[in-house]
Amino acid sequence: MEHNWDDLRLFLAVAREQSLSGAGRVLRLDPATLGRRVGRLEKTLGAVLFVKSPQGYALTDAGAQLLERAEAAEQAMRRATAGMEEQSDQLRGQIRIGAPDGCANYLLPQVCARIVAKNPALDVQIVALPRVFNLSRREADMAIGVSAPTAGRLIVQKITDYRLHLAAAESYLAAHDPLNSLEDLRGHRVVGYIPDMIFDRELDYLTDIGIDRVPLASNSVSVQLQMIRQGAGIGVTHDFALPQAPGVRRVMTQAVSLRRAFYLIRHADDRRNRRLRLFADALSSGLRAEVATLEAKA
Known part of the structure; x- marks a missing residue:
């Protein structure tokens, strides 16, 4: 039928x-x-x-x-x-992006605001979820990930690297013993991910630096940063998020300096979709510029 x-x-x-x-x-x-x-x-x-x-x-x-x-x-x-899309560079319609909440909270709002300002007929939806998006179910038109998927009919392109360091509130640092080495971390309260809710190996920062207990944990990096801002402890933070966290500063930058990457992931069937391709190009270039600008302020 x-x-x-x-x-x-x-x-x-x-x-x-x-x-x-x-x-x-x-x-x-x-x-x-x-x-x-x-x-x-x-x-x-x-x-x-x-x-x-x-x-x-x-x-x-x-x-x-x-x-x-x-x-x-x-x-x-x-x-x-x-093949029937408008040939102008003006974007229109609705586009939904899935992203981990660190990117969704600290990068995508300003990047997407600039894109929409140039394309008034465009509607952008940002879905911030601490998990991998299923593009085959069309949960989103495209997704940003912290690792490159190797399975599925997908278009994957690296957007940019980003940096992470240990950070703590000035109030916390003033009230606790100084941090000079990784061994000193054992005497400090650590903020991080809930271990069994880490959805991508690339996010398992604390294991990489030898920490196996997380007294204050959340599945959201924005919640973790708020805990750190409140002087609750020390944790790994995105450098690009620090300009939005006054009173928090990086510590032990020589001992701990992590590098990760963002990838733009699209369904292979959208390869010929000019509208999504133009948006993906604008999104990628915007994210690269925003990460560079914010990391320079960290």
């Missing part, structure tokens, strides 16, 4: 967001209207597509089968329209 593309688009949003409210935000539709549209689609197909519960909308077997066909139709639509 042929399906109306608009119905499939709504179905995909609900399947990916697993809720009417989340899909409604993506589609800019009232959840009640969206619910009626889903119900109408189920009636047309003669099949229940979702199991509704307080936890959200979960796909049934029939829904999972439709998801495969809907995603295939989506990819066909993308390929068909890739």
